[in-house]
Amino acid sequence: MHSNTPDNRPQQDVSQKNSALIPQTAAFFSQHELPATITRVTWLDRVLVNKMLNVLGNPPLQIKLWDGQIASSACKNPLAVVSFYDRGALLKIIIDHELHWGELYCSGRVKFEGNMTSLIEAIAHAVQARGKMSFLRKAIQWFSQRRNSNSPDKARQNIHHHYDIGNEFYKLWLDREEMQYTCAYFPRENMTLEQAQQAKLYHICHKLQLKPGDTVVEAGCGWGGLAHFMVKHYGATVTAYNISQEQVKFARQRAAEEGLNDQLEFVLDDYRNIHGQYDVFVSVGMLEHVAVQDYQELGQIIKKCLKPEGIGLIHNIGRIVKQPMNPWIDKYIFPGAYPPTLSEMMQVFEPNELAVADIENLRLHYSKTLQIWIQRFEQNLPLISKMMDEKFIRAWGLYLQGSRAAFNLGKLQLFQVVFNHMQNNAIPRSRLHIYQQELGEKTPAEKFH
């Protein structure tokens, strides 16, 4: 299903195009018109439209109904036009837009023209200015706090749902070198995605003070990019755990081809089965897939597997304000995932006497990463549409754009947490060492280009 190296896919470099996002996903499918329903538009439908816009804080948005007419009050400079193809769709959005928007958009019962990221941001700002939350949202929020633990079986299903949909698809829009499906690091303007992902990998290795001979355990290794990088550029020995079959298969094949098997082992297993002791523990983009009530157990595993003078790093999407996952994302994109607040994350560390040494918030770096992913995704729509159906593509476009809006709005954050055993006094004197290396080079990744 997938090729052996990440390089034999269409070459394009769109990272320089930092212009406003072009909403091509919707346009790409504009030829697939759904038959309009024959129900007549009534005055009540128009009242409902304007009531809904009022509840949303009157964002700069035009609403078209199934008669093809604009039903919303006059709006100067609309960011977007949303078309409803039947009354049911309109009612569903009115009841809970966060839950139903994704479903209706993906099935084509609602259509969208304009800049979706900007529109989501405008609605969020308008709703916040109004300061109201629907009873239903509150109820969902309350209910969602009673989350179930992700058992190893459930975790495997959840991960399979998102990561095993085909490496070829991910290759079309992730960086070419290490297929990093996590936030890149753009310390300087105008870095390409490839440079910024390399800079991220260096940044992590600098924080971990990685050196030749270090033993590393990685929990949740994606396509093995970080593990590969640590072996290749630092001479470390890495044992990387992952429960995504497709990803592990890809990573193992690459390691074998490059003759790295002695130093690079990929284990198709749950992080709960990590054993042995290591100089470094690292986990990038996995904590989001661990339920909060399992954090303390994760910390126990880290405590056990980290040598007395070892260093650990967790990199994950998080939040400032505790909130359940968007219900549509939870259902269709990332089942069982949850971005925690720092106070929730402390359950990994504090009960296990793991001392937080350093936390960095890279929120806007994820917005920039997503911007480039979206550009590449949209430029590759002709290829992607040969692999995936229309519903999938609409969903994916919505997920990427919605995520970018969430990072821009501060609804999502990106935390990098460095930690060590509480009693470890062999910790670095300061963080100068991280930046000594990064400032010594023009960009950390340039040496590879």
Add this chain to the structure above:
Amino acid sequence: MHSNTPDNRPQQDVSQKNSALIPQTAAFFSQHELPATITRVTWLDRVLVNKMLNVLGNPPLQIKLWDGQIASSACKNPLAVVSFYDRGALLKIIIDHELHWGELYCSGRVKFEGNMTSLIEAIAHAVQARGKMSFLRKAIQWFSQRRNSNSPDKARQNIHHHYDIGNEFYKLWLDREEMQYTCAYFPRENMTLEQAQQAKLYHICHKLQLKPGDTVVEAGCGWGGLAHFMVKHYGATVTAYNISQEQVKFARQRAAEEGLNDQLEFVLDDYRNIHGQYDVFVSVGMLEHVAVQDYQELGQIIKKCLKPEGIGLIHNIGRIVKQPMNPWIDKYIFPGAYPPTLSEMMQVFEPNELAVADIENLRLHYSKTLQIWIQRFEQNLPLISKMMDEKFIRAWGLYLQGSRAAFNLGKLQLFQVVFNHMQNNAIPRSRLHIYQQELGEKTPAEKFH
């Protein structure tokens, strides 16, 4: 009571002497022998001594009783000799050493020869290896979690107790430039205390991206060192709040003498009365004096007083594992103080949509700071003993040494937290700017020497 500049006190530079701590406090008072009680030492006293040592994990310690004889079992290379002058003292230590050690040591009913910091560390390691906590300690811990809020009146009393005991006393052992009674920053070996306190002030200003014309509000300003520094070296305008009369008097006098009154205002008031809006909020060493249940209110005040694109920084002593303050410290040194965990500290930020941008843990920098404070304190004992009574001096020596041990053991941490409004997208791209400035100079403070 105090002089106008911090420079007319005995000049000494002990910061280079990084040798093991010399426990001069005890030796200084060795001529003040208490009359030994006439109670006979029995076999039961000796059994109790050895039982106590056993509970403490048999640290390398000799115990002398009131007959002048060593009562403990043979111990190779003892770190210290502790002498009990009556049976009551021995029993009190057995019941709860954390509570009674300070009282008995300060009153002279227990005497100590050796390296106190090392001994405290050795006992902590031994007790942890045993993994047991007395029922009484557990009960105290439970009870202590029901803490009362520090009302403005109570806060004033608490602060008066510690900070209004005489500026002349603090001048004898704090750094000469800015009288910083908080953790210094030693990014390089062999910095003097003065250099490291300047480096700390620069480090904070770099993190805050301070620039000329910025308006700053400071909550809890000590003797005004940071506020003074920000005005003098950055051209900022600072409004600094403090409820310690002695400190504010000192800070105001200095500002007046240097003609800085236009840009530097000291307000003798509680942080709860901060008003107006500022580019920067900063608080160094105050959070420890705020009760955890008041954190959310503190965050509300910060949220209100910080401009939309403002940056804030809180620097405070904290913990990894939630624990009440040592009862002796709470009673005699810092009434009402509490070092929080990061999860507790998040109550300042998360409910108020303040996004944590950066957390740095400077734990071992506080150990080094305390090491120099202790050296200067001990070298100035002849002068200090003319200002303070013996009980005070013993208590202060114990507090400084116990604190150093706690930082060495990881029982105390030092957090610097940088934050901004959750929706502020004008945040710096990375932390490079902090280190660009610090790496551009040999040591950040050298330009002033």
